[in-house]
Amino acid sequence: MTGAPLTAAALLAAALATVGIGVYGIRLSRTTSDFLVASRSIGPQWNAAAISGEYLSAASFLGVAGLIAKYGADALWYPVGFTAGYLGLLLFVAAPLRRSGAYTVPDFAEFRLGSARLRKVAMLVVVVICVFYLVPQYQGAGLALKTLLGLPVWVGPVAVGAIVIVNVVGGGMRSITFVQAFQYWLKLTAVAVPALALLALFLGDAATLSGPMPPTVQQQTTVTVETDVVVQVAEPAGITVTGDVDGARLDGARFPAPGQYTLSHGTTLTLAAGAATPVVAGAPSSGDDWLSSGRGLGGSHPLYQVISIIVATFLGTMGLPHVLVRFYTNPDGTAARRTALAVIALLSLFYLFPVLLGVFARQFVPQLLITGTADAAVLLLPSVAIGGGMGAVPSPVVSLAPVLAALVAAGAIAAFLATSSGLLVSIAGALSTDVLRGRVRDFRVAAAVGGMVPIPMALLASSLELSRSVGLVFAVAASTLCPLLVLGIWWRGLTSIGAACGLVVGGLASGAATTLAVVGGVDDRVLGGWPAVVVGYPAAVTVPLAFLTMVVVSLLTAGSRPPEVARIFARMHVPERLGMGIERLPRE
């Protein structure tokens, strides 16, 4: 692959910059408060950049474009929801959460409901969400290093895990803040520059994305199937197959007729220039279907899918521990609100570009739609679309292709590192203060363990598209911590038993669905497709279930409301100027 040395250098540079900035921050990190909440000294501008840098994970950087290339209009709801989540956070959670003075989500649970047992339940939920979330990040890293450099799949998870553990063990929250703020701007550059370069190319290209046909390849392309896949062939002309098709051996033959075919591992397809690309079964194959809304993301009941995605992403952000913990680093509630608002602006800017890249991927690298590895689209676009000598690309632009590819690679590694660091800080914060004794040494031990556990999981779990597996984690967060925070902040009637029951019910329901979906999902033909779609998109069912459980059980146990509830509410809602705030810190 041309430009591989340059790409490798860019990856290395991004990783080194991450470690370097982290080391700079380590000199500032001494106390437990530095490690957990950066001593509550981060202003809205820095914090918003850090939150965005941390939040824009592999799912946003690679996954969104891949989903849009594959499914079209309905996949646009993912970036919209990922942004709208911060509006929910701003409206219902940001300021009171900061004013509570807690330092982790479990600490908030204990502050609000005065139950050490609830604190333990909340701690478990935090760790589960973070580990579920780390797995797709590590998988994304494996995919990226494999796509870019041809390295074995296990290298990515191990490399990212090692860098993140070193960084978090070293400096905790203080140093991570600088690293993440830097990574937002790196990611924005890495996604914006190729998108704008391709926009020029796209506008000069006469081809259109609508019409009854799937996208066509513009030059002869060979695709090797790596995992068994069912494809929809709309137009067999120009496609030759070598390998096992529907269990029968074909050797350089054509597909006999349009229809669905199962391609086994190792099959190669050769597409002549202008041939219509087969697409993974379930994805819209014609351009018109792809452009119109309401077709869903494969499977049945598309409107339910969209509603469930909206519920999960709009509410899930409120329950992401690694995002919430960053709001504790603000000096006060007003700064927390302004931070959330600034995050909405930064994310809105960012998500314009993955959407563009998704459209371009369908136009320029449609062969990715065959194998289902659409997540690699962003990584491959610059070298294939610009460097491939396509159409009327002037030669000075062609020579830029390796540079763009290297830039995208750097952005991708930044995405894995930033999100993984944030998740690991949350795991370490929760484990060290609730299981261990809350000293700086405990934080380091917890970080090392928490960073290693997801590595084997990432290698074993079958991978959904990155955005979909992250969407499932959002569903878990929306069904557990979101109701705990929203009801805890606004409803005096919540009891610790009610909260614990809600966490358990919501967590089990959404966690079971997520596990099933990751393991392979439910057959689409059972009971009209409803079990399959609920397992694939659980939020619209599990979120109301969790809220309902918390409310009903709390009403039944109304006698056990904490006695201090009036003072607690005053502390959460009264502005700091009145001097009611007390900062909580782990007992040492």
Next chain:
Amino acid sequence: MTRPQRERVVLAKRRGARVIRTRVEVQEQTEVGDALVRGLMRAQLGLALRLAVVTVCAVALIPLALSLFPQLDDVSVAGIRLNWLILAALVYPVLYGAGRLYVRLAEQGERDFVRVVDGDR
């Protein structure tokens, strides 16, 4: 947490004495203080809920309208289909605008609260 009830020691009647009294009322959760806090909460929650409902209605109308009137899919502006234009670009300013409005009104609500408590006009 039970702290001894705070006492006010008055050497002379001064202007501003009321400030301390109301602050203490909020801090010590007397009936008046609790009512003040409940009022603040109700105002802030009402504001948040109203903005959330308006935004969700505006955003949720899109999939509903698109599934009820499939012919809307064919409307295009400057070569971009309406559904793409809305979901890929126009939604974001709406979200930011709602957030900005909330921050302004919520901060204003808090200023009003502090003014009541601190008693300057």
